[in-house]
Amino acid sequence: MLSQPLHSKPPQPADKPYAIQLRVGESVDICKTGTIACPANNPICDDTSIVGAEIKSAQGLVFKGLKPGRPYCSAGRRQRFGLRRVYRVTVS
Numbered sequence: 001m002l003s004q005p006l007h008s009k010p011p012q013p014a015d016k017p018y019a020i021q022l023r024v025g026e027s028v029d030i031c032k033t034g035t036i037a038c039p040a041n042n043p044i045c046d047d048t049s050i051v052g053a054e055i056k057s058a059q060g061l062v063f064k065g066l067k068p069g070r071p072y073c074s075a076g077r078r079q080r081f082g083l084r085r086v087y088r089v090t091v092s
Contacts, residue, residue, distance in 0.1 A: 017072060017087055017088040018088070020033070021092070023091070024068065024092070026065050029061075030060065036077075041061050041075065044084075045063075045073035045089075046071045049067060051063050051091060061075050065091035066091070070088065073086075
C-alpha cells in the first residue's frame, strides 16, 4: 500500500483532482481515502496502461500502479449518472 498514511494528507477541495501517489505494483482502495461516498465503482482513467482499476471488495474500487506516469482517473457510485470524483494519480 502507500508509504504515507492516507489520513496524514491535508484536505483537498472536492472541485480539484485528489492527488494519489503510488509506486509500480502498489494499490489504493479509493473508499479508504475518504474522498468518495462508497461503494465506489465505474472507473475511468485516461491511460489504463499506467493505472489499472478494478472492483476488489464490497466497498468497491482499487487503483493499481502499472508503470510510471501521471494520468487522471475518476470514480463514481453505483448510479450510472451520479457524481464523480477526479483523481490525479502519480505512479513512480
